Amino acid sequence: MQAGPAGADAAGPAGVGRVIYFDFDSFTVKPEYQGLVDQHARFLQGNRGRSVAVEGHTDERGSREYNLALGQKRAEAVRRALTLVGATDAQIEAVSFGEEKPAVSGSSEDAYSQNRRVEIRYR
Incomplete structure (x- = not known):
């Protein structure tokens, strides 16, 4: 196994989701995502040289400024x-990123629910 970015851990813990979804107008991490958060935190704790960007997103409802703040x-x-x-x-x-980078397009509740998220991106 290689070490560093080319290794198996380059993208973080294997088999662990990287997206956390939120309820409408909420920034509370739901209990069902605590295990995912725990696994990423333990990976980072064991790999102090690694870093992540946690990217907040919203659906298209609300003003640009409001959505940037909520994200x-x-x-x-x-x-x-x-x-x-x-x-x-x-x-x-x-x-x-507010509403600027939707995961899916559309104005349905299904599309909105997929856009209300935080993505964990390893660097």
Whole structure:
């Protein structure tokens, strides 16, 4: 097995999801995502040289400014959850894209629910 970015761990823990979904107008990490957060936090704790960007996203409802702020609150909520389990602040950058990078297009509740998310991206 190779070490560093070309190794098996380059993208973080194997077989662990990288997306956390949120309820409408909420930035609370739901209990069903705590296991996912825990696994990423333990990976980061064991690999102090690794870092992640946690990217907050929203659906298209609300103003651009509101959605950027909500996306940031979602990213910060995941960042806090990761640090509570053992990752360090220095390993995590919380950023917001608001409604600018939807996962899916459309104006249905299904599309909205898939766009209300935080994505964990390893660097």
